[in-house]
Amino acid sequence: MEYSKIIDQFYPSENELRRILLVHSRQVADRCHKIVKAHPELKLDDDFLENASMLHDIGIIGCHAPSIQCFGTEPYICHGLIGARMLRSLNEGHANYELERCALVCERHTGTGITREQIEAQQLPLPVDVSYVPESLEEQVICYADKFYSKSDLSLERSVVQTAQSLEKFGPEGVRKFLKWVEMFE
Numbered sequence: 001m002e003y004s005k006i007i008d009q010f011y012p013s014e015n016e017l018r019r020i021l022l023v024h025s026r027q028v029a030d031r032c033h034k035i036v037k038a039h040p041e042l043k044l045d046d047d048f049l050e051n052a053s054m055l056h057d058i059g060i061i062g063c064h065a066p067s068i069q070c071f072g073t074e075p076y077i078c079h080g081l082i083g084a085r086m087l088r089s090l091n092e093g094h095a096n097y098e099l100e101r102c103a104l105v106c107e108r109h110t111g112t113g114i115t116r117e118q119i120e121a122q123q124l125p126l127p128v129d130v131s132y133v134p135e136s137l138e139e140q141v142i143c144y145a146d147k148f149y150s151k152s153d154l155s156l157e158r159s160v161v162q163t164a165q166s167l168e169k170f171g172p173e174g175v176r177k178f179l180k181w182v183e184m185f186e
Contacts, residue, residue: 016069032044044137
């Protein structure tokens, strides 16, 4: 799978949104590669991590987040679901396992994962029949790596402490999960 050809289909012209997507995704992919090298015992699929990292935020194009050049109509929290739909649209009639795995990463990388209880309690605009919690180790690594980088300030790389603090507003469970990942991946 060539992630660049997929990105070209949805982001055909050079513009600021495409640049933000590519820079942020490269930051996430590079952090994932560091984790692969540091933890051979985890037997992570490095090729998959490259592709999925580069595609994890492809759905931002459908969201309304003007501060990062997203001029779509959906709330930003929906970007993972939108990205999964985009990738699955390419997969219709093909049964491409790798593309489906990337679609799952799109759905499951927001925060440290979004539970059905959170969707209901916060009345989030997400269907409750989809799992938004990272399951495979690769999904967890991408979700973890993503937390260190902001699309609104591409020069910023948060420390572990800053990242944990940024997750506090979503409740203690997400912070606990993140700190567990710190132990696993750092």
